[in-house]
Amino acid sequence: MILRARYVAPVDGPVIDDGFVAAEGGRIVEVGPWKKPRTTTGETLDYGDAVIVPGFVNAHTHLDLSDLGGKVPPGADLIDWLSRLMKLRSAMTVDETTVAEAVRLGVEQSLASGVTTVGDVTSSPDWTRPMLARSYLRSVSYGEVIAIGQRRGLLERRLAAALSRDWAAPRVRVGVSPHSPYTVEPAAMKRCGEEAEKHLASVCVHLLESPHEEEFARLASGPLREYLVGLKVWDERVAAADCDPVELLRRSGLLNSRLLLAHVNYVSDAQIALLGECGVSIAYCPRTHAAFGHPPHRCADMLARGMSVCIGTDSLASNPSLSVLDELRHVRRAHPEISPETLLRMGTLHGAKALGFGEEVGTLSPRRWADMTVVPIEPKSVKDPLAAIFSGKLPPLASYVAGKRVHPAESADAR
Ligand SMILES: [Zn+2]
Incomplete structure (x- = not known):
């Protein structure tokens, strides 16, 4: 399998003019300026005015909420939005069929937009993981743990479901997501840390998403306490962590390179320094961040x-x-101020590393999986092809996973 285009951006090296990528057995065997490949035979598919990049990595998503598009518009207040989301969710029928359909929709949208790897947080791993296992997406499926107040008793069941290997598949790895410092009590957070360590599991936590999280962690008070009271989840046994949220994670044994933090919108210099020292990855969710009007990330x-x-x-x-x-x-x-080269790394290799796929995907280099996305560019006036794809509007022309075209689906050609 050989793909050619006006540009190839391998991420681990400079952009190649008139380049190609050749793959065999699902893995990349050659990348470089166009010539007849030595190592593989087969037809060359030339995409012309386009840039071939590694498949994009969506490091933080919830595919099982893909049926909620437009139903809970974000506003200026995150807690109000969470309350509306929880209210809607509890009024809906959520069962295996609806979750499977939401995940199917999310998988389809992901592949169509050039995403080939996801970090997916799910509150129902038993329903989500079979859909991921059947799909072409590469994933870490983080089973969500919520364990606070009236939901304290869910801890062990949720942890076991998260780390169950029942649905692990070649492209699906399991991880755990203690949701956040305001939905997982300090003792439960520590249990999550112990289990993650025992299984060497990837971990994802929503951290410092709200300006009120610090107060909640230190004192178990403020608007997030009111949110839990409103949900009838709060009880008087909920204990404050008595420290800031980053320190809570450190005490729980979670601050290491297997940890991915979602959002991190309200963070101090000292917290950034500590997270950096511990090799923690950060999933910035740009348009969600903008929709809630948080200060600049x-x-x-x-x-x-x-x-x-x-x-x-x-x-x-x-x-x-x-x-x-x-x-x-x-x-x-x-x-x-962020260069197009860095943007591309953020959308590919950094995400792959965050999810533990850093040696397998995220760059176009020999021996890695041939996960690729082809992004079109305007035929004229392209001096900087990466700046062109990030200032353009066009969706990807095609996505490939392990050398197989997964969007548009290959069967679409017959129609
Ligand atoms: Zn999230």
Whole structure:
């Protein structure tokens, strides 16, 4: 299998003019300026005015909420939005059929937008994972743990479901997501840390998403306490962590390179420094961040410290699409100080590393899986092809996973 285009952006090296990528057995065997490949035979598919990039990595999403598009519009208040989301969710029928359909929709949208790997948080791993296992997406499926107040008793069951290997598949790995410091009590957070360590599992936590999280962690008070009271989840046994949220994770044994933090919208210099030292990855969710009107994200400061900042879309409940390319286009406008090369790394290799796939995908280099996305560019006036794809509007022409075209589906050619 050989793909050719006006540009190839391998991520681990400079952009190649008139380049090609050749794959065999699902893995890349050659990348370079166009010539007849030595190592593989077969027809060359020439995409012309386009850039071949590694498949995009959506490091933070909730595919099982893909049926909520447009139903819970984000506003200026995150807690109000969470309350509306929970209310809607509890009024809906949520069963195996509806979850499977939501995940199917999310998988389809992801592949169509050039995303080939996801970090997917699910509250129902038994229903989500079979759909992921059947799909072409590569994934870490983080089983969500919520264990606080009236939901304290869910801890062990949720942890076991998260780390169950029943549905693990070649492209599906399991992880655990203790949801956040305001939905998982300090003792439960510690249990999650112990189990994650025992299984060497990937972990995802929503952290510092709200300006009120610090107060809640220190004192178990403030608007997040009121939110839990409103949900009838709060009880008097809920204990404060008595420290800031980052310190809570440190005490829980979670601050290491297997940890991915979603959002991190309200973070101090000292917290950034500690997270950086511990090799923690950060999933910045650009359009969700913008929709809630948070202050500017500190992704550029984190990148300057050498931290692995990757891209998440969060769910369709708060975001118009599951396209990492569209997220990067947003970041290009919001953070013009970040170079197009860095943007591409954020959307590919950084996400792959965050999910533990850093040696397998995320760059176009020999021996890695041939996961690729072809992004069209305007035929004329392209001096910087990466700047062109991030200032453009066009969706990808095609997505490939392990050398197989997964969007448009190969069977579409027959129609
Ligand atoms: Zn999330």
